[in-house]
Amino acid sequence: MELTINGKVHQVDLDEDTPLLWALRDELKMTGTKFGCGAGLCGACTIHINGNPARACLTPISVAKGAQITTIEGLSEQGDHPLQKAWVKHNVPQCGYCQSGQLMTAAAFIAANPKPSEKEIDNAMSGNLCRCGTYPRIKAAIQDVVQFHEGGNSND
Amino acid sequence: MTDQATHETNAISLVSRRRFLKLAGVSSSGLILGATLPNFQLAWADTTKETGNATLNLFVSIAPDNTVSIVCHRSEMGQGIRTGLPAVVADEMEADWNLVKVVQGLGDKRYGSQNTDGSRSVRQFYDTMRTMGASARTMLEQAAAQLWSVPAAECNASNHQVHHVASKRAASFGDLAELAATQKVPTEETLVLKSSENFNYIGKPVATYDTPDIVTGNTTFGQDVILDDMLIASIERAPVLGARLASLDDTEARKVSGVVAVERMDGGIEPPLFHPLSGVAVLATNTWAALKARRALKIQWSGSAHEQHNSDTYLETLKKRVQQPGKVLTQHGDVNTTLASAADKHSAVYSLPYLAHATMEPPSATAVIKENQCEIWSCVQDPQSVQQHVSNALGLEAEQVKVNVTLLGGGFGRKSQIDFAVEAAVLAHKLQRPVKVVWSREDDIRHDYYHAAAASYFEAAIDDDGQVTGWRQRTAFPSITGTFKNGVKHPNNGEMSLGFADVPYDIPNRQCETAPAEYETRIGWLRSVANIQNAFGICSFADELARLRGRQPDEFLLELIGEDRQFNPSQGKFKYANHGANWKKYPLDTGRLKQVLKATAEKADLSKLGDHERKSGEGWGIAVHRSFLSYVGIATKVRVEDEKVRILEMHCVADVGLAVNPDRVEAQMEGAMIFGMSLALMGEIRMKNGAVVNSNFHDYPLLRMQQCPTMSVTLMGSEHPPAGVGEPGVPPVAPSITNAIFTACGERIRDLPINKHMQLA
Numbered sequence: 074m075e076l077t078i079n080g081k082v083h084q085v086d087l088d089e090d091t092p093l094l095w096a097l098r099d100e101l102k103m104t105g106t107k108f109g110c111g112a113g114l115c116g117a118c119t120i121h122i123n124g125n126p127a128r129a130c131l132t133p134i135s136v137a138k139g140a141q142i143t144t145i146e147g148l149s150e151q152g153d154h155p156l157q158k159a160w161v162k163h164n165v166p167q168c169g170y171c172q173s174g175q176l177m178t179a180a181a182f183i184a185a186n187p188k189p190s191e192k193e194i195d196n197a198m199s200g201n202l203c204r205c206g207t208y209p210r211i212k213a214a215i216q217d218v219v220q221f222h223e224g225g226n227s228n229d
Numbered sequence: 230m231t232d233q234a235t236h237e238t239n240a241i242s243l244v245s246r247r248r249f250l251k252l253a254g255v256s257s258s259g260l261i262l263g264a265t266l267p268n269f270q271l272a273w274a275d276t277t278k279e280t281g282n283a284t285l286n287l288f289v290s291i292a293p294d295n296t297v298s299i300v301c302h303r304s305e306m307g308q309g310i311r312t313g314l315p316a317v318v319a320d321e322m323e324a325d326w327n328l329v330k331v332v333q334g335l336g337d338k339r340y341g342s343q344n345t346d347g348s349r350s351v352r353q354f355y356d357t358m359r360t361m362g363a364s365a366r367t368m369l370e371q372a373a374a375q376l377w378s379v380p381a382a383e384c385n386a387s388n389h390q391v392h393h394v395a396s397k398r399a400a401s402f403g404d405l406a407e408l409a410a411t412q413k414v415p416t417e418e419t420l421v422l423k424s425s426e427n428f429n430y431i432g433k434p435v436a437t438y439d440t441p442d443i444v445t446g447n448t449t450f451g452q453d454v455i456l457d458d459m460l461i462a463s464i465e466r467a468p469v470l471g472a473r474l475a476s477l478d479d480t481e482a483r484k485v486s487g488v489v490a491v492e493r494m495d496g497g498i499e500p501p502l503f504h505p506l507s508g509v510a511v512l513a514t515n516t517w518a519a520l521k522a523r524r525a526l527k528i529q530w531s532g533s534a535h536e537q538h539n540s541d542t543y544l545e546t547l548k549k550r551v552q553q554p555g556k557v558l559t560q561h562g563d564v565n566t567t568l569a570s571a572a573d574k575h576s577a578v579y580s581l582p583y584l585a586h587a588t589m590e591p592p593s594a595t596a597v598i599k600e601n602q603c604e605i606w607s608c609v610q611d612p613q614s615v616q617q618h619v620s621n622a623l624g625l626e627a628e629q630v631k632v633n634v635t636l637l638g639g640g641f642g643r644k645s646q647i648d649f650a651v652e653a654a655v656l657a658h659k660l661q662r663p664v665k666v667v668w669s670r671e672d673d674i675r676h677d678y679y680h681a682a683a684a685s686y687f688e689a690a691i692d693d694d695g696q697v698t699g700w701r702q703r704t705a706f707p708s709i710t711g712t713f714k715n716g717v718k719h720p721n722n723g724e725m726s727l728g729f730a731d732v733p734y735d736i737p738n739r740q741c742e743t744a745p746a747e748y749e750t751r752i753g754w755l756r757s758v759a760n761i762q763n764a765f766g767i768c769s770f771a772d773e774l775a776r777l778r779g780r781q782p783d784e785f786l787l788e789l790i791g792e793d794r795q796f797n798p799s800q801g802k803f804k805y806a807n808h809g810a811n812w813k814k815y816p817l818d819t820g821r822l823k824q825v826l827k828a829t830a831e832k833a834d835l836s837k838l839g840d841h842e843r844k845s846g847e848g849w850g851i852a853v854h855r856s857f858l859s860y861v862g863i864a865t866k867v868r869v870e871d872e873k874v875r876i877l878e879m880h881c882v883a884d885v886g887l888a889v890n891p892d893r894v895e896a897q898m899e900g901a902m903i904f905g906m907s908l909a910l911m912g913e914i915r916m917k918n919g920a921v922v923n924s925n926f927h928d929y930p931l932l933r934m935q936q937c938p939t940m941s942v943t944l945m946g947s948e949h950p951p952a953g954v955g956e957p958g959v960p961p962v963a964p965s966i967t968n969a970i971f972t973a974c975g976e977r978i979r980d981l982p983i984n985k986h987m988q989l990a
Contacts, residue, residue: 088486091517099461099515104453105446107638109589110670111520114926117589145446152445160444164436164892167900168307169443170450170589170638195935202926204589204639205307206903208934210896 074138078103079147085134093137094118094129097144105145105173109202116201119174120144126181145173148180156180159214167205175201175211183219191216283410285365287339288318288358295389295403297324302334303354304345304610305439306640307900308955309893312438313351314358317889320430321362321423322369323386324402331438336612336632344611346645346754347808348857348953351889352815355951363420365409372408373400432947434892439636450638451593451608456663459595460489462656463519463667465526466496466508466676469919470750471533473497473507478527482511485525487518492659494652497531500715501751503618505652506676512660516667533919538749540583540682540916547684547705547746548578555703555742556719559730559800562738564690567699571690575777579687579766580980583914584680585929586755590638591668594653598623598661603630603654608637610645618647619654630654641904642754646678646712674929675921678753679914681706681746683762687770690738695778697734697789702770703742704729706762711748718745720759726806728763728856728960731798733819734771735791750916756904757956760856764960765967765981768852772968773977782851782968783830793820808857814950815858821946822860825884826853828945829862832880846870847877848972852961857953860884860946863902863965866938869974873990874983876906876938876966884946885954895942898958902940905962907932910983936989 076083076096085100094111097103097120109117111130118129121143148154156179159165166172175198182197183189189197194215203211284290288300299315315331318324334340342353366386373391374381377398384391392399425432442448467473479491489512496507509526513519568574594607596619603623609615612632619630637644653666668676683706690699708724711717720729720743730741755761775785795816799805807815833849846869853862866878881898888894911930915922923929967978970987978986 087515087517091515095515095517098453099517102455103446104449104455107450107590108452108516108667109591110926112670112925112927115589115670148445152441157444161436161440164434164440164896166307166437166440166443167309167896168305168589168637168639169439169448170636172443173446176444192935195937199933199935202589202931202933204587204641204904204931206900206932207896208903208932208937209899209940212934 074134076134076137076142077140078142079144087134089135090133092130093120093132093134093142096134097129103144103146107170107173109171109174115171116178117171117174119177119201121177121181124181124184126178145177148176154180155218156183156214159217162217163210163214165207165210165214167207171201171203175203179211179215183215188220283406285368285409286361286414288361289322289365291402291406291409293403293406295328295401296330297328297402298330298332300332300334302340302343303350304343304634304637304640304644306345306610306637306644308350308897309437309890310345310350312435313890313893314354315438316430316435317355317358318362320428321359322366323388325389326430326435328389333634336616336634338613343613344645345640346610346642348955348957349809351951352810352858352953355889359422360417360420363422364415367415367420368409368412369402369405371412372405376400376405376408431889432887432891435890437893449635450590451606451635452590452638452667454595454606454635454665456595456597459663459665460512460514460660461516461519461667462510462512462653462664463516463523463669464494464508464510464652464672465523465528466506466672467530468675468921469530469533470501470535471497471499472530472536474509475529475531477509479509481525482522485513485518485522487513487515488522489513490660492656494655500711500713502713503614503646503648503651505648505655510656512656512664519667520669535749535919538916538919540914543749544580544582544682544684547682547744548580550744551578551684551686551703551705553744555744558725558741558743559798559803560740564699564701564738564740567690567738568688568701571699572693573691574689575691575774576686576688577770577773577979578684579769580684581682581762581765582912582981583682583750583916584755584908584912585674585677585914585923586641586643587673587929587931588639588641588643591670591673592644592649593665593667594650595663595665596650596653596657597663598657601625601629603657604633605630605650605654606633606635607650607653608635608644609647609650610637610640610642611647614645615647615650618651622651622655623658641756642758643677646753670926671924674923674925678712678751680755680761681708681752681759685762685766687766689770689774691774691778697736697774699738700734700736701740701742702729702732702766703744704762704766705744705746706759707746707748707752709752709754712752717748719743722804723806724759725803727759728767728854729759730803731805731817731855732767733796733817733822733855734789736789749919757856757959760854760956760960761908761963764852764854764856765963768854768961768964769967769979772850772964772971776971781835783826783835786826786853787823790819790823790826793823808953810858815952817855821884822853822855824945825860825862825882828882828943829853829864829880832882833864833866846973848969850965850968850970850972852964852968854957854961856957856960859886859952859954859957861957861961863961865965865969867966867969867973868990869970869987870990873988874970875990876936879906879938879940880943881941881958882943882945883958884949885944885957886949886952887947888944889951891944894944894954897954898942899940901956901958902962903932903937905959906966909963909966909981910989913982
């Protein structure tokens with residue numbers, strides 16, 4: 074089966090029901106996408122399929138066939154996506170394990186909603202768990218990147 | 230590169246060279262170990278023939294291209310230690326942090342303890358790292374002196390160069406490295422450490438070394454290790470401690486494409502130590518095949534002595550036991566008479582359920598057997614423990630087990646308990662093929678080394694003047710010692726030193742007691758350990774007394790703590806552990822506790838406490854606690870509305886002594902608040918018939934961003950030596966929340982988690 078990942082076509086020889094997560098990690102040795110729960114509950118495996126955030130652990134490769142798949146390795150050419158730069162500026166990560174998923178969720182979110190309120194950020198990011206507790210810095214980094222929506226309900 | 234390292238490059242199919250170097254734990258400059266910690270001397274200086282790089286001591290080597298490699302011998306799990314300790318070395322040796330490469334140390338007893346727990350890394354190795362840096366700097370200065378034929382005293386290192394001011398000469402560290410390695414290693418007594426006003430990095434925020442790789446996905450955690458020809462193992466483990474495999478039908482499992490083998494894992498051993506549990510391992514060429522085939526196994530387990538264990542009834546039993554006379558640990562005055570004759574008395578029972586670590590990265594380890602050696606790559610907090618337990622399992626010497634420490638996707642104590650690494654080694658040995666053991670989230674939640682379920686009882690005598698004259702506290706929880714020894718029923722000395730016997734209240738008649746608790750499931754260390762239940766009970770009960778007396782809690786607590794003094798709770802057989810630290814350097818100082826208390830109270834509006842302004846539904850609570858030699862206060866504001874609670878604000882005041890990297894100290898406190906909120910609001914592992922009921926994040930939830938309040942961190946106390954950072958933020962969080970809930974609505978929550986009593990808004 075052919076998968077288009079970060080603009081490049083890859084061949085994988087796996088059962089059709091194999092989640093994309095394991096095609097990426099085991100077959101293609103792209104380990105930036107993380108295994109956290111296998112049940113769509115933590116967001117550590119978040120990738121983009123045609124620009125939309127998706128959980129690689131629940132997406133069979135048969136569904137991803139023919140789509141444009143983006144992983145953390147392809148979020149930017151040089152690690153210079155505005156969010157990546159903001160993550161560095163705010164020194165967001167602690168252990169770092171969930172951060173690929175956090176960045177991929179945030180990147181899809183601000184592409185779709187460039188002027189989010191604080192509450193919209195909270196809602197968009199609440200599918201991604203961080204056990205170390207980097208939420209305040211994740212939020213600060215996202216707020217740094219987006220033009221803050223003046224009419225947004227920033228305190229609720 | 231050494232032969233050893235070259236071999237590793239071939240073995241690891243990950244392509245990034247930098248990633249390999251970080252993973253492999255052997256520097257390209259051929260690190261030579263020649264010293265032992267903590268009784269170290271400053272090592273051999275040597276030049277590695279293969280590279281021409283110079284090793285100046287155990288931790289420092291310099292390449293001709295001017296790169297300074299600094300070893301981090303502690304495990305990185307998010308606390309920033311791969312930045313913190315190497316930056317201390319770099320500062321003291323005047324290296325430019327931008328030219329520093331951090332090399333992860335292999336498991337090796339010559340480093341001394343590598344068990345990255347107990348919030349110890351900085352407090353125990355700060356002086357050592359400074360000495361290593363100063364030694365390297367001195368040797369570079371001596372080399373320059375020899376090169377220029379001038380006195381060494383006239384040569385000064387700064388900014389990655391050595392300068393001779395009089396002759397306006399300068400040479401880079403890279404240029405001097407080879408000559409520096411031939412210098413006599415300075416004795417510790419002759420070293421001159423930098424004075425603090427000249428620090429470049431210590432006490433200043435240093436960007437985390439691994440962040441650029443983390444944000445691009447270019448990191449290697451335990452789950453990410455890939456070896457050529459490797460099999461993936463997923464293991465179905467016995468649901469009850471002590472159970473063994475009774476029967477197995479693996480016919481269907483073996484039919485799944487990709488499956489290579491199905492192996493029985495012998496287990497059921499007690500005490501459990503870090504032995505693999507009984508199980509059936511499915512080994513496949515990819516993880517999905519292993520997970521899928523595992524579901525097709527038909528297994529029957531034997532009975533177990535723990536198959537009646539039910540966490541709800543167990544906790545009820547402990548709550549009853551703590552209200553009966555217990556085993557006396559320490560006593561001052563006569564608490565029995567005081568209580569019997571008191572004008573007023575108050576008592577309360579508190580409880581906390583089992584808790585799981587739930588690191589974002591489930592445990593994982595990869596092993597390969599090569600001739601008489603086992604090599605392991607894993608996300609472990611204690612590589613030497615892996616050496617010990619794997620060598621025991623395989624009949625090798627510890628030195629024949631080579632342990633590469635990857636990045637850890639969270640640790641919190643789980644990865645000090647290295648059963649998963651032993652599993653990988655046993656399977657690699659059986660299959661004679663590289664094996665990666667992948668734990669799923671369900672495996673992680675169901676087969677943890679749990680934080681102990683705990684109950685505690687407090688009883689106070691109050692005289693006519695409203696003074697607390699007597700105080701009895703009694704606790705029961707399964708001890709971690711039960712993981713290592715059968716038949717243990719009472720907490721150990723160390724657990725009683727974690728915020729229980731060291732309650733710093735100046736009450737004339739007081740007594741600490743323990744009650745028995747059976748060991749029914751694997752118990753382990755979880756971030757701040759017994760401090761969690763101890764601080765919850767003590768900080769809650771003191772708050773209850775304040776409210777009963779109509780007092781503002783901070784003022785009442787200041788009176789309870791009493792005069793500024795050093796308080797050593799050792800008495801009789803009870804030896805206060807003080808977190809393994811020297812008492813003179815790190816005494817329990819009530820003055821520092823009071824300062825933190827006052828600063829914490831300033832973050833809150835405590836004037837509204839106890840005056841029944843609860844109609845607003847909002848209220849503040851505070852708690853302060855000393856643990857891991859640090860003093861931390863938490864002020865929390867909650868809103869309780871329609872029987873739903875929401876945390877609105879949380880503020881942390883911390884005296885951790887010198888904050889070596891203040892940005893990471895603040896990050897640890899932010900993380901501790903969130904960790905504490907998760908356990909207080911929603912943390913509960915339940916067991917029925919000996920097996921864990923929970924399985925994943927839907928029934929073992931963690932705090933999410935939309936539940937996370939506004940928070941702040943204030944650091945104080947930097948004139949004191951560096952103390953623990955990773956854990957001490959956790960203990961005061963839960964009581965500060967329940968104290969705030971009492972203010973907001975008058976409901977006193979004594980049994981965690983909070984979501985058993987009210988919904989989370």
